[in-house]
Amino acid sequence: MPRRAVDGPPGLPSPPPPGASALPPGTFAGTVVLVTGGGTGLGKAVAAEFARLGADLVIASRKEDRLAAARDELAALGGRVTAAACDIRDPLRVAEVFDAAEEAHGLPDVLVNNAAANFPVPSEDMSPNAWRSVVDATLNGTFYMTREFGRRHLAARTPGSVINVGASYAWTGGPGFAHSAAAKAGVKSLVESLAVEWGPYGIQVNGLVPGLMPHDDMTEDIRGNLDRAHDKDARQPALRVGRPRELGWAATFLASPYARFITGHTLVVDGANWQRRALVSPPVVTVREQLGRGPFAE
Numbered sequence: 001m002p003r004r005a006v007d008g009p010p011g012l013p014s015p016p017p018p019g020a021s022a023l024p025p026g027t028f029a030g031t032v033v034l035v036t037g038g039g040t041g042l043g044k045a046v047a048a049e050f051a052r053l054g055a056d057l058v059i060a061s062r063k064e065d066r067l068a069a070a071r072d073e074l075a076a077l078g079g080r081v082t083a084a085a086c087d088i089r090d091p092l093r094v095a096e097v098f099d100a101a102e103e104a105h106g107l108p109d110v111l112v113n114n115a116a117a118n119f120p121v122p123s124e125d126m127s128p129n130a131w132r133s134v135v136d137a138t139l140n141g142t143f144y145m146t147r148e149f150g151r152r153h154l155a156a157r158t159p160g161s162v163i164n165v166g167a168s169y170a171w172t173g174g175p176g177f178a179h180s181a182a183a184k185a186g187v188k189s190l191v192e193s194l195a196v197e198w199g200p201y202g203i204q205v206n207g208l209v210p211g212l213m214p215h216d217d218m219t220e221d222i223r224g225n226l227d228r229a230h231d232k233d234a235r236q237p238a239l240r241v242g243r244p245r246e247l248g249w250a251a252t253f254l255a256s257p258y259a260r261f262i263t264g265h266t267l268v269v270d271g272a273n274w275q276r277r278a279l280v281s282p283p284v285v286t287v288r289e290q291l292g293r294g295p296f297a298e
């Protein structure tokens with residue numbers, strides 16, 4: 001079957017419609033999947049793909065109202081869904097989320113570390129608390145969740161699968177996002193360390209990096225940053241942005257029985273956007289100018 005008509009639009013073809021799946025129905029029946037930040041955006045899209053394939057879900061984040069709305073939406077896809085309010089920056093609250101998950105469903109088989117914090121800011125304007133807040137949620141929170149998951153599986157002698165959602169500036173650096181880029185580089189490093197540490201115990205650890213995947217839940221800061229770039233499709237080698245469900249399909253593959261020998265790997269789902277480099281790039285625009293900020297002032 002041709003991927004598109006010869007006179008179809010240029011760029012990478014559109015993905016299958018929402019609700020489609022490459023994996024057999026019921027692939028995750030009897031499986032519990034915990035997704036941090038599963039109440040919004042990409043986390044919710046990932047959770048939805050697991051739910052369609054039969055998983056029970058635990059979604060965890062700070063805001064109870066958003067979690068409750070997402071719980072109802074995700075439950076309509078079939079499985080049982082538990083919402084657990086938690087700030088992943090607090091290791092004690094993290095342990096409570098696992099207690100709640102175990103009580104409602106049993107120990108989660110899959111952990112998707114999707115929650116993160118981020119906003120664009122020139123480094124010279126970034127307060128120590130702004131740095132701490134992003135690194136704490138993105139890197140430390142991911143470690144606390146993963147540590148709790150690993151310790152419980154090691155004690156129970158059961159296998160598991162961890163997926164850390166990253167960002168491609170873990171490799172390249174992220175001007176205007178120095179806090180988040182540094183934290184995501186740490187998240188990628190954790191994948192590589194823990195895959196080796198925990199492989200002998202049957203625990204896979206992989207990374208999953210979305211490209212630009214706009215959605216309705218984006219924070220004002222991130223949306224504002226994107227809105228400054230017009231014609232987002234034309235700026236991608238794929239000539240289109242990604243769809244959140246494309247991340248969900250990749251996550252379900254990585255946690256599926258068909259990916260059991262894949263561990264310590266970070267899969268980038270971005271239409272090759274992060275490899276787009278040229279010897280002569282567009283003119284340099286400082287982060288201050290990009291964000292419409294005036295000169296630096298103490």
Ligand SMILES: CCC/C=C/C(=O)SCCNC(=O)CCNC(=O)[C@H](O)C(C)(C)COP(=O)([O-])OP(=O)([O-])OC[C@H]1O[C@@H](n2cnc3c(N)ncnc32)[C@H](O)[C@@H]1OP(=O)([O-])[O-]
Binds near residue numbers: 130222
């Ligand atoms: C781009 C593509 C790749 C990646 C995408 C993603 O990750 S998308 C995922 C994106 N999704 C999310 O990020 C979702 C979660 N995000 C959030 O909850 C908030 O955006 C949060 C990260 C600020 C955390 O809130 P919180 O309640 O923990 O903290 P708080 O409100 O108390 O602030 C802490 C410190 O940060 C300071 N500060 C804040 N904004 C700015 C700014 N624009 N400029 C400068 N500074 C700023 C604030 O002033 C304070 O410092 P101060 O004054 O005490 O020295």
Ligand SMILES: NC(=O)C1=CN([C@@H]2O[C@H](COP(=O)(O)OP(=O)(O)OC[C@H]3O[C@@H](n4cnc5c(N)ncnc54)[C@H](OP(=O)(O)O)[C@@H]3O)[C@@H](O)[C@H]2O)C=CC1
Binds near residue numbers: 042218
């Ligand atoms: N969308 C995109 O194009 C890209 C996204 N990414 C990555 O994808 C992931 C999802 O991003 P996206 O869906 O776009 O963003 P969202 O802002 O929609 O999601 C972030 C989620 O994290 C939760 N969260 C934030 N801080 C905490 C915390 N301290 N404790 C618990 N939960 C927290 C938020 O819930 P609550 O506020 O209720 O706590 C929210 O559900 C992130 O890891 C991001 O870095 C990477 C590259 C591109």
